[in-house]
Amino acid sequence: MPIVTPAPTDPFAELNPAQQDAVRHGLGDQAADTRPLLVIAGAGSGKTNTLAHRVANLILHGADPQRILLLTFSRRAAVEMERRVASVMGRVLKASQSSASFAASLPTTPLPALPWSGTFHSVGARLLREYALRIGLDETFTIHDRSDSEDLLGLVRHDLNLSATKNRFPQKGTCLSIYSRVVNTQGSLADVLASTFTWCAAWETELKALFRGYVEAKQTQNVLDYDDLLLFWAEMVTEPVLAAELGNRFDHVLVDEYQDTNRLQAAILLGMKPDGAGVTVVGDDAQSIYAFRGATVRNILDFPNQFGGVGQDGQDGQAGQAGQGGKVARIVTLERNYRSTQPILEASNAVIAQARECYAKTLWTNKMSSMKPQLVLVPDEADEARWVAERVLAHREAGLRLKSQAVLFRTSSHSAAVELELTRRGIPFVKFGGLKFLEATHVKDMLAILRFAQNPRGRLAGMRVTQLIPGIGAVTAARFLDAMAQSTEPQAVLDSFEPPGGAKLEWQAFVSLYRGLRHPQLAWPADISLAKQWYLPHLERLHDDADVRRADIENLERIASGYASTERFLTDLTLDPPDATSDQSGAPYRDEDYMVLSTIHSAKGQEWKAVFVLRAVDGCIPSDLGTGNSADIEEERRLLYVAMTRARDYLHVMQPHRFYLTQQRTSGDRHVYALRTRFITAAMLPRFERISWPSASPGTPGRMQPTGAVMQVRERVGAAWR
Numbered sequence: 030m031p032i033v034t035p036a037p038t039d040p041f042a043e044l045n046p047a048q049q050d051a052v053r054h055g056l057g058d059q060a061a062d063t064r065p066l067l068v069i070a071g072a073g074s075g076k077t078n079t080l081a082h083r084v085a086n087l088i089l090h091g092a093d094p095q096r097i098l099l100l101t102f103s104r105r106a107a108v109e110m111e112r113r114v115a116s117v118m119g120r121v122l123k124a125s126q127s128s129a130s131f132a133a134s135l136p137t138t139p140l141p142a143l144p145w146s147g148t149f150h151s152v153g154a155r156l157l158r159e160y161a162l163r164i165g166l167d168e169t170f171t172i173h174d175r176s177d178s179e180d181l182l183g184l185v186r187h188d189l190n191l192s193a194t195k196n197r198f199p200q201k202g203t204c205l206s207i208y209s210r211v212v213n214t215q216g217s218l219a220d221v222l223a224s225t226f227t228w229c230a231a232w233e234t235e236l237k238a239l240f241r242g243y244v245e246a247k248q249t250q251n252v253l254d255y256d257d258l259l260l261f262w263a264e265m266v267t268e269p270v271l272a273a274e275l276g277n278r279f280d281h282v283l284v285d286e287y288q289d290t291n292r293l294q295a296a297i298l299l300g301m302k303p304d305g306a307g308v309t310v311v312g313d314d315a316q317s318i319y320a321f322r323g324a325t326v327r328n329i330l331d332f333p334n335q336f337g338g339v340g341q342d343g344q345d346g347q348a349g350q351a352g353q354g355g356k357v358a359r360i361v362t363l364e365r366n367y368r369s370t371q372p373i374l375e376a377s378n379a380v381i382a383q384a385r386e387c388y389a390k391t392l393w394t395n396k397m398s399s400m401k402p403q404l405v406l407v408p409d410e411a412d413e414a415r416w417v418a419e420r421v422l423a424h425r426e427a428g429l430r431l432k433s434q435a436v437l438f439r440t441s442s443h444s445a446a447v448e449l450e451l452t453r454r455g456i457p458f459v460k461f462g463g464l465k466f467l468e469a470t471h472v473k474d475m476l477a478i479l480r481f482a483q484n485p486r487g488r489l490a491g492m493r494v495t496q497l498i499p500g501i502g503a504v505t506a507a508r509f510l511d512a513m514a515q516s517t518e519p520q521a522v523l524d525s526f527e528p529p530g531g532a533k534l535e536w537q538a539f540v541s542l543y544r545g546l547r548h549p550q551l552a553w554p555a556d557i558s559l560a561k562q563w564y565l566p567h568l569e570r571l572h573d574d575a576d577v578r579r580a581d582i583e584n585l586e587r588i589a590s591g592y593a594s595t596e597r598f599l600t601d602l603t604l605d606p607p608d609a610t611s612d613q614s615g616a617p618y619r620d621e622d623y624m625v626l627s628t629i630h631s632a633k634g635q636e637w638k639a640v641f642v643l644r645a646v647d648g649c650i651p652s653d654l655g656t657g658n659s660a661d662i663e664e665e666r667r668l669l670y671v672a673m674t675r676a677r678d679y680l681h682v683m684q685p686h687r688f689y690l691t692q693q694r695t696s697g698d699r700h701v702y703a704l705r706t707r708f709i710t711a712a713m714l715p716r717f718e719r720i721s722w723p724s725a726s727p728g729t730p731g732r733m734q735p736t737g738a739v740m741q742v743r744e745r746v747g748a749a750w751r
């Protein structure tokens with residue numbers, strides 16, 4: 030009797046028709062369709078899922094994983110994408126075991142790695158190192174993170190005597206923001222000052238001189254900052270030979286979170302793939318939240334006509350810039366939301382419906398629920414924290430693990446009261462988006478040691494490390510670094526340098542550390558152990574809480590062991606630092622249940638069963654910091670939308686009536702009375718269950734508790750003035 034072999038299961042059967050369109054575009058019987066692809070994916074519509082399936086499908090159709098460039102927003106997203114692609118491939122292979130002919134048609138590498146997946150910045154760093162000699166760069170360049178860049182700008186500012194001015198020359202952080210914005214938006218300094226930094230406009234000439242000095246200093250010291258990684262890459266693709274070479278390295282270029290890319294990133298994409306062949310971008314214009322870093326929602330809105338095609342609406346698509354054979358992109362829209370319940374989605378849709386400009390899409394779901402999202406009116410931030418903590422525990426009682434609950438907020442400082450309350454009640458949490466692991470002094474010290482060994486011309490790292498040696502101050506350190514800058518033999522400079530008398534012994538220890546770190550046979554991660562051995566005694570000497578800090582150093586060592594080389598370790602950590610210590614450490618939290626506290630920005634792309642949004646009041650969302658112009662307001666609206674659409678089953682939007690403001694612009698009481706965020710209008714209120722807390726409970730001891738009724742009157746009085 031013949032054995033009937035079942036047909037191989039379609040690996041894409043679980044995808045909905047629009048998702049399948051995106052996954053199959055240009056492949057198989059659609060191979061003739063070489064249009065670039067734009068996937069407009071509403072919140073929770075399976076964007077990440079679809080992209081992973083598309084990559085898997087490309088490979089199933091013979092694409093070489095080495096020739097796929099996958100650009101994601103964070104390293105975490107790249108790792109997640111690789112995992113999902115492998116899982117789809119795994120499923121396909123398993124299904125195919127029953128069909129010999131189908132299995133034979135599959136590529137031989139079962140679970141491919143994607144060596145070219147990462148952020149724009151990290152891929153840029155790799156390409157620049159590879160092409161360094163051809164573009165006049167020294168390949169041993171080190172990369173400055175934001176705070177190093179600020180410090181270097183600060184030094185140049187000081188050298189140019191700008192820090193001495195009486196009438197408040199902008200701070201180094203502001204200077205870096207201005208510089209960065211000019212680079213990333215490709216605008217002029219004058220325009221950036223006029224649009225975003227009006228209070229600095231009077232300093233245009235000085236700022237120009239400062240930026241000139243900053244660029245020179247970076248070149249002398251052989252360092253690149255974040256923006257350079259994109260800028261140099263974008264410059265590279267303006268040179269036709271290099272552009273073609275780079276473009277030809279990759280058959281497919283896929284970009285996730287395209288709504289949060291900036292002009293430079295769009296220029297890189299267009300430069301590498303001028304006719305759009307093999308290009309897929311995925312994004313949601315409604316979730317664009319990085320304009321403050323120079324991202325522009327225009328990238329996604331303009332994408333369809335960017336590659337030299339003529340739009341269906343008759344618009345010319347920048348034909349001058351594009352290569353021959355350019356085409357209007359195909360747009361696939363994903364509108365089915367798999368994440369949130371109908372009431373949560375309806376409330377979120379109502380918020381974003383007020384946005385000024387958007388690709389039209391209406392998200393729908395069949396996850397029915399009778400529970401509306403809650404709008405919780407509380408007297409102040411302490412009650413906000415108490416309510417959240419109680420609700421978290423109630424959810425846990427009802428079977429929701431802490432890990433499936435998150436508290437989201439606009440600005441890191443907004444969670445202070447909640448952190449206290451959770452700590453008080455012993456509810457473990459991890460916070461994302463606050464002070465980063467790498468911002469800790471001792472972690473920076475360790476990295477500076479490695480950086481300085483890698484690039485002896487790096488002045489900031491050199492200053493930091495040498496001043497750790499007792500008896501060496503800024504003046505001696507500068508004298509030493511001047512000598513280093515003038516020599517091509519760093520070790521000889523170290524050997525012959527005369528430190529002040531009292532520092533001689535310690536200096537010798539440093540000299541042997543340096544020799545060890547630059548020894549050609551030293552195999553990573555031995556570098557980090559050498560650096561640690563030298564550094565720990567200094568740590569003990571410099572800090573009272575050395576024990577706690579030592580744990581971080583050990584954590585760093587553990588992270589380091591996962592990297593192939595010093596250079597990859599330093600680059601990745603600088604470009605995409607772990608958000609929280611636990612992000613990389615694994616062990617301490619592996620089995621523990623903990624909840625997540627996160628800024629809305631850091632919550633991008635994630636989802637939880639229960640989400641609490643703190644301080645949904647004017648002044649916080651929209652933030653006081655971002656209410657300069659209508660574009661800022663629109664971005665704040667999208668932030669609230671992003672926060673609300675992270676929720677699967679329960680959404681609690683908090684509205685404290687009164688809260689403490691730490692950085693108030695105007696003088697006066699530091700407690701302010703707040704109105705509900707303008708993004709939840711009166712017309713939207715029926716979409717929420719409104720709760721006032723604490724409700725009037727007779728005999729509540731202690732302070733006088735406002736009742737629900739009082740709160741509502743206040744609310745109505747406030748609303749009258751809107």
Ligand SMILES: Nc1ncnc2c1ncn2[C@@H]1O[C@H](COP(=O)(O)OP(=O)(O)OP(=O)(O)O)[C@@H](O)[C@H]1O
Nearest residue numbers: 043044045072073074075076077078367368634635
């Ligand atoms: N075809 C599908 N069938 C069932 N569930 C799906 C399908 N596609 C996606 N999902 C689920 O929907 C949820 C959201 O998916 P995903 O995280 O990929 O969305 P997203 O579009 O990236 O979201 P966002 O842009 O809001 O961050 C996930 O839980 C995912 O497993």
